[in-house]
Each structure stands twice: as C-alpha cells, then as structure tokens.
Amino acid sequence: xxxxxxxxxxxxxxYADGTVxxxxxxxxxxxxxKLPGEKYQVPVFASVDGQTALIERGTTISxxxxxxxxxxxxxxxxxxxxxxxxxxxNG
Numbered sequence: 001x002x003x004x005x006x007x008x009x010x011x012x013x014x015y016a017d018g019t020v021x022x023x024x025x026x027x028x029x030x031x032x033x034k035l036p037g038e039k040y041q042v043p044v045f046a047s048v049d050g051q052t053a054l055i056e057r058g059t060t061i062s063x064x065x066x067x068x069x070x071x072x073x074x075x076x077x078x079x080x081x082x083x084x085x086x087x088x089x090n091g
Contacts, residue, residue, distance in 0.1 A: 011023050011024075011025050012024055012025060027065070029060055029062050030055070030061065031060040032055050032057050032059075032075070033075075035057065043055055043056050046063075046074075048066040048067055053071075
C-alpha cells in the first residue's frame with residue numbers, strides 16, 4: 001500500500017521540523033468575563049504549545065482553538081472551585 005503525502009491547508013499549523021497539526025490555525029471567539037466588584041481587571045494569560053495570548057477581561061477576541069479550550073477549561077475550574085468554597089463555608 002502506497003503512502004499518500006498530506007498537503008497542509010491554511011488552517012493547519014506546520015512546525016519547522018515538518019510536524020503538522022491539522023486545524024491548528026483555526027480561530028475561535030471567546031470572552032473572558034470581568035470580575036465583579038474589582039476596580040482593576042487583570043488580563044488573563046494563556047499559553048499552549050508555544051502560542052501565547054493576553055486577553056483583556058470583558059472583550060471578545062479571536063484566538064486559536066487550543067488557547068480557547070485552555071481558557072474555557074480554566075474559567076470552568078475556577079467557577080467550580082468558587083462554588084465548592086461557598087458551599088463549604090456557608091454549610
């Protein structure tokens with residue numbers, strides 16, 4: 001069986017060593033909510049596989065899908081931790 005050579009598309013991420021991440025350049029819009037009651041809104045820093053992003057709170061921006069997933073996962077874990085904390089402290 002002959003191997004076929006894959007030709008990377010514009011949405012693929014290609015590294016210098018020839019590694020191809022299919023869909024690695026796709027973008028997704030995300031919004032990091034502002035922290036209630038905080039005067040100074042600290043931006044959110046995210047880094048995945050050498051890609052970095054500094055995201056202002058309360059704005060919608062387009063970032064790579066891996067960055068978007070990391071930020072969403074982090075926000076979800078933070079929300080779950082807060083729920084647990086308030087449940088245990090008021091219980």
